[in-house]
Amino acid sequence: MDAVLLQILNGLDKGAAYALIALGLTLVFGTLGIVNFAHGALFMLGAFCAVTFNKLMLISTKVEDTSVTLFKAFKEKPYLEIWFPEWGPLLIQYSVPLSILLAIPFMILVGYVMERGLIRHFYKRPHAEQILVTFGLAIVIQEIIKAVFGANPIPQNAPDLLSGSAAIGTWLGLSDALVYPYWRLVYLGFSVVIIFAVFAFLQFTTYGMVVRAGMRDRETVGLLGINIQKRFTIVFAIATVVAGLAGVMYTPILPPDYHMGMDFLVLSFVVVVVGGMGSLGGAVSAGFLLGIVQSFASMTIVKEFLPGIDQIIIYLVAVVILLVLPRGLMGRAGVMDD
Amino acid sequence: MKLGPLTDTTRFVLFAVIILAMPLWLEPLGGNYPDLLQRFAIYGIFAIGFNILFGLTGYLSFGHAAFLGVGSYAAVWSFKLLTMNALPAIVFGVFFAGILAAAIGFLSLRRTGIYFSILTLAFAQMSYNLAYSVLTPITNGETGLQLSQQDPRIIDSVFIEAGSGLPSTNLFGLKMSGYPGFYFCAVLLIICFYISMRIFRSPFGLMLRGIKSNQNRMRYTGLNTRPYMLTAFVISGMYAGLAGSLLAITDPLAGAERMQWTASGEVVLMTILGGVGTLAGPMLGAGLIKYFENIFSAFNNNVLMEIFSFLPNAVAEIIVPIVGLFVGSGWHLTLGILFMVIVIYLPGGIVEGLSRLAKFAAGERKSSKIAGGNTSPQDQPGE
Numbered sequence: 001m002d003a004v005l006l007q008i009l010n011g012l013d014k015g016a017a018y019a020l021i022a023l024g025l026t027l028v029f030g031t032l033g034i035v036n037f038a039h040g041a042l043f044m045l046g047a048f049c050a051v052t053f054n055k056l057m058l059i060s061t062k063v064e065d066t067s068v069t070l071f072k073a074f075k076e077k078p079y080l081e082i083w084f085p086e087w088g089p090l091l092i093q094y095s096v097p098l099s100i101l102l103a104i105p106f107m108i109l110v111g112y113v114m115e116r117g118l119i120r121h122f123y124k125r126p127h128a129e130q131i132l133v134t135f136g137l138a139i140v141i142q143e144i145i146k147a148v149f150g151a152n153p154i155p156q157n158a159p160d161l162l163s164g165s166a167a168i169g170t171w172l173g174l175s176d177a178l179v180y181p182y183w184r185l186v187y188l189g190f191s192v193v194i195i196f197a198v199f200a201f202l203q204f205t206t207y208g209m210v211v212r213a214g215m216r217d218r219e220t221v222g223l224l225g226i227n228i229q230k231r232f233t234i235v236f237a238i239a240t241v242v243a244g245l246a247g248v249m250y251t252p253i254l255p256p257d258y259h260m261g262m263d264f265l266v267l268s269f270v271v272v273v274v275g276g277m278g279s280l281g282g283a284v285s286a287g288f289l290l291g292i293v294q295s296f297a298s299m300t301i302v303k304e305f306l307p308g309i310d311q312i313i314i315y316l317v318a319v320v321i322l323l324v325l326p327r328g329l330m331g332r333a334g335v336m337d338d
Numbered sequence: 339m340k341l342g343p344l345t346d347t348t349r350f351v352l353f354a355v356i357i358l359a360m361p362l363w364l365e366p367l368g369g370n371y372p373d374l375l376q377r378f379a380i381y382g383i384f385a386i387g388f389n390i391l392f393g394l395t396g397y398l399s400f401g402h403a404a405f406l407g408v409g410s411y412a413a414v415w416s417f418k419l420l421t422m423n424a425l426p427a428i429v430f431g432v433f434f435a436g437i438l439a440a441a442i443g444f445l446s447l448r449r450t451g452i453y454f455s456i457l458t459l460a461f462a463q464m465s466y467n468l469a470y471s472v473l474t475p476i477t478n479g480e481t482g483l484q485l486s487q488q489d490p491r492i493i494d495s496v497f498i499e500a501g502s503g504l505p506s507t508n509l510f511g512l513k514m515s516g517y518p519g520f521y522f523c524a525v526l527l528i529i530c531f532y533i534s535m536r537i538f539r540s541p542f543g544l545m546l547r548g549i550k551s552n553q554n555r556m557r558y559t560g561l562n563t564r565p566y567m568l569t570a571f572v573i574s575g576m577y578a579g580l581a582g583s584l585l586a587i588t589d590p591l592a593g594a595e596r597m598q599w600t601a602s603g604e605v606v607l608m609t610i611l612g613g614v615g616t617l618a619g620p621m622l623g624a625g626l627i628k629y630f631e632n633i634f635s636a637f638n639n640n641v642l643m644e645i646f647s648f649l650p651n652a653v654a655e656i657i658v659p660i661v662g663l664f665v666g667s668g669w670h671l672t673l674g675i676l677f678m679v680i681v682i683y684l685p686g687g688i689v690e691g692l693s694r695l696a697k698f699a700a701g702e703r704k705s706s707k708i709a710g711g712n713t714s715p716q717d718q719p720g721e
Binding site for chain 2 (some may be wrong): 035083118125127128129131132133135136137139140142143144146147173184187261269270273277308309311315316318319322323326328
């Protein structure tokens, strides 16, 4: 029972990251009809927003180390701690969640520039060319990050309060041995909030309604005198922000390095396609489904039974679903059928 | 058949001469060393094979690296079990890659478009992950499959006394390293080019182009397109298997990283860069990418300092770090930018660029004739 619960949590957690990236991917596909291979790079950019923010917070100066009495010693002390001795250290500790504040405007800017500068020229081009140009862009972004931050992963810490493990077993009245890292629970909660926010935005606001209408029939919405293009650009920026935030919050779980985006991209693409191209609900549910399936497959009992299954299970599920359901779990007819 | 300014025979002879003379004309470009030349030829075969699928049918496979890997493994096993001769290795490499391609193609070709891409990607990633984990007895996992002194080599042990060191791959006694290795690959490349040209000109190739431009209409005429697609897929997989076995022949080592999706991505890049659906384009793209990879990545700041030494010191010190971003370990950045520029401005790849240049040089008067057999099919209704 414990093991099962733990695997479900693990799966939800992994699935949360997949779902967030896949959500943005499919949002872009559903609105602009663009297959964006640079989406993984956006996830990575988000993660490096957290790194940058942390570095900014830690800009230091030399101060005299008073704890050393024998000789004059110096140590590095961040300006924040000097200026605000009360809550400076706290700010530094909470740099990861706080870097969301940096990530949102930055990712909106990146998304806007990318859409206006590059993507918009590719609406009418074949999907293969869209894939290729965004793939090239992903390489460029990746290499720039590598040139700036180096090739090694840069670990980020979760706030002390959240860096321990939650005694879930005790809360639920199960065994005490069942514990789970707080930060992963936070990530799960955060993803759920973001996913609901995106859905609520599309479902319950007039703006979202127009976007949904545009996804159905772009021309008619345009004929009604609505500048649908502008709204789609904003949707692209939203997708960018979602990917970026997913990256920011993921940094304490996985130290970011320049190729983390590519690693996630392939899986998220599988997730999107399994969910059905252009279907938001499909992407989210496929994300969680594949996450859970994967973590169950990596249980020792399962592995003894079917060796190596944990390595291929995601792809296996993807293949079976695609062969049985031609449009994925929730794909609409007429999307990507050509 | 005469298409454009050249007949197919001249085109073929030209190609053969250019390939065989590579050591000569690459000398001034700094690319004349056997390792690199072998890579040109091998990846040329890989890309030409990929183009038979992608260029003719428009099906974008993201899993061709799997066939490359299988070809390598089969070749190394042939070295380990049978003989160090290159021919059986090639036969086994092509055979097993063909079988795998038939299996993957049979399933993947049920879907089109991005679904097909994802299916092939999924199969390739499965092969890759399995090669790393469960199939370790066959693939030797992370270390990679290597030759060893204890290998049985049944056929060789009958004829040749085992030496003290590791035997090297050979073709009936001719060692397959250095220039002989390159010429061996080059001859195979030329044969592959010829086959690909025949396929492009055959009714079968025409059928594949028909599928690319409108599969539904092909079906309406009562044609079952699946066997044609599968044949193209298998042929293209066998090309990849051949390339894989050649990789093993020139360097008898097979690792799982050859099957990773980035390797599949690389061949897509090569084909696009050169020109999809053209005969010589994939070879051009493969050569260019491998050239950049080897030449550009060897540059470091010292080399750059020397190059810019004619400038005043202060200027050079500013320029070198900037240029340094694009070469050495950062050459991927150059590749990415180059790639974006090509896709944005020249979707037909280098070949389209060349034919535009040719048009420009010949003037508008002749432009309709010069479009040539090498550009995309839409440009040549007469074909």
